[in-house]
Amino acid sequence: MQETTSRQRLAGVLILLGLMAQVVGFTGWMATIHAVSYLLWAAAFLLWRDIPRRSRIQAGVLIALGASMLLVARFVYGAEVDWPAMLQGNAFVVAMLVGVSFISLIGKQGNKGTAGQRVTGAGGVLRTWLGVHFLGTILNLSTVFMVGDKLARRGPLTSPQLLALNRGLSSAALWSPFFASMGVVLSLAPEVEYTQIALVGFPLAMLSGLLTTLELRRRFDLREVDGFSLAPRSLLMPVGMAALVMLFHFWLTPSLTIVSIITFLLPGVAVLSNLRNGPLFTLRRVRQHTLIRLPAMRGEISLFLAAGLLTLGLSTLVSAAAGTDWTLFAHFGTPEAMISFAAIALSALAGLHPIIGVSVLASVLNLRGGEQTLFAFVALGSWAVGTSVGPLSGINLSLQGRYGVSGYRMMRHNLLYAAVMSALILVAIAFLATWMNA
Template sequence: MQETTSRQRLAGVLILLGLVVQIVGFSGWAATTQAVSYVLWAAVLLLWRDIPRRSRIQAGVLIALGAGMLLVARFVYGAEVDWPAMLQGNVFVVAMLVGVSFITLIGKQGSKGASGSRVTGAGGVLRTWLGVHFLGTILNLSTVLMVGDKLARRGPLKMPQLLALNRGLSSAALWSPFFASMGLVISLVPDVEYAHIALAGFPLAMMAGLFTTLELRRRFDLREVDGYSLAPRSLLMPVGMAALVMLFHFWLTPSLTIVSIITFLLPAVAVLSNLREGPRFTLRRIRQHSLTRLPAMRGEVSLFLAAGLLTLGLSTLVSAAAGSDWTLFTDFGTPQAMISFAAISLSALAGLHPIIGVSVLASILNLEGGEQTLFAFVALSSWAVGTSVGPLSGINLSLQGRYGVSGYRMMTNNLLYAAVLSLLSLGAIAGVSLVVG
């Protein structure tokens, strides 16, 4: 047991080191991406046996496919492959995820959100959705467990509560600049116009919340279903963090992407907020976070790194076999965007994480100008649909492991929601296409 604990702790230290080196690279003093990739992959190797079996199989298949495609491209088609740099895919996204995890060190988010009078009925479901959605824009997946545990104090979670948790978080992928989905698409299409994404994604997310409330009220008796009472002050932190990110993006560090700003800003705010209690207290919290929370991110880290290797392998093979000018679509307009959305969403329903579909599609497209923003919205909307209904998504796996609900039950209960959100997303895709076209 001691050996396993030591291995996990070493992996946590390596993940922290990867974040620090990545932040140093933002200064421009040195190119650090390759070093970061080695450190993060070393952590994955140390944690490999601890990754849940299903996630380990998915990551293993992605790694094998990516490496195999690179070998075929090199030895069958004679392509030039930069082997030392082959592990760099999605390193920026993983570093951002690690940086975002430090937000849990800021105070005790939501600790008082469930206090006060009991909230039940459709209003309780809506408040649960709102709480998870807006806190989740910053805290990501940890919000589901935080809110879910508070609801579980009154008894085992019921299906309406589980669905509100699932949909509240998954729909945040439509617009939150702090989500892994946003980090991925910005790394794939760096010229994306976030304002267009937010203007389309935020109203779409609100419609998802409204539909969830109405549908659950029709399907279930909600009179004895407890909801999460969100205190207004609980929103101060996510709103404040979003404002800080925009301040750095537009004025203080305009040369850095939003992903880069989030990567260094959230850990910095977390450290500064703890320094009020003294340096010793701060170091103790950072140490605890690094040795416990960071190793627990093994599933996310391995999946994103593996998908990055797959993307590199596929794009290299396609370029070598079909020529660098080949692309899946000559133009990426409304019809192509809708086809892509359907393909990614259906693959998620079949059990593939949306990151796989998004990464594969990006590797075989040649996107320019407004096409990048359109692709980004396709990726985000299909991510929101796919993670809500996909039985192997991180949200559903977390609900399954924590509260005992099967992924199949979550999938079947979310099919109507996924269908309605898909129709709304297709309409929004058409609207974004008109704006950026």
């Protein structure tokens, strides 16, 4: 078992308590949002020194900017600021991420049996992309390590393998309801029509896989490049979880959002799946997850919480300085959506996580009706492109830490891919805007 300090273990317990408080809040028995935010921020504080330097600087800047804007809004413009609630931004998105992490407890550790016979060539690259994409819709970043480690057993990972891992996961942001990207946009635009997003985003994601296969076949000799052979039974879990989420959303708990359902459903299923081996076994696995896996989420937890504070600070300052009626765009239509997508995607090249651009954009918009769905698609599209090409995105930093590949090298290899995907997303934006106005 990986060694952790008492400080890290305490942080893991606080994160778990934050998740539990969020689930209790869903019942309506008591309001727990203050408790959720305070517990998660306390954990982030305890883990602050363990966060990689670049991520720590980025989160620190966001926190300083958000807090400064709140102070300016209060003492320069006289705005009313709910100080006890200032830490609530993105707290429930972080709780969802914590809940999703428990899915790794389903089945045996290591996910044995997910790989079949050896495959190479363009077909192997495509299978790697498909495996990471569909398993990643539920397992998120852990899928990259699961698949990558299996491929690495036959030798150091090559550029085509790394790019398939990168693009397979990042493209899932276009449609997966279990991704942090979806959690963020549903929190910023609660009236989103997810069905419309999925009907446009899923085909785009499939085009990403086709583009990846064709491009890598043209650029590299793939004859000896190993791929990941996805066994059909490996898809049962993602498909089953998606079906359960839809069951709760439409029939059992229709008053709860998809983000809320995922937050309590995935940990619940994970615990129930382990109980067949006995309560002591289940307790051991939950304890190990709490003390090791949850503190390891320090980077994403701190970034999401910091971005939430920035969003609150910016929106409060803008309202105080320009009035509540001011908005960046009077109407959020096709041109505005395209400009917003381009700005967020380009900011990712400069090293900013897409959540920053998405949060800033949401804070200066006054979205109505179908505009929320269009905004959501812009956010998801820029997230999918930005995390694939951004040198400081979570997936590229993870690939760098695990397999030693430079984030800037990944950026260079992904520039053409990002350009083509951006063009496709711009077309999809125009289509979606026309569809909603029809």
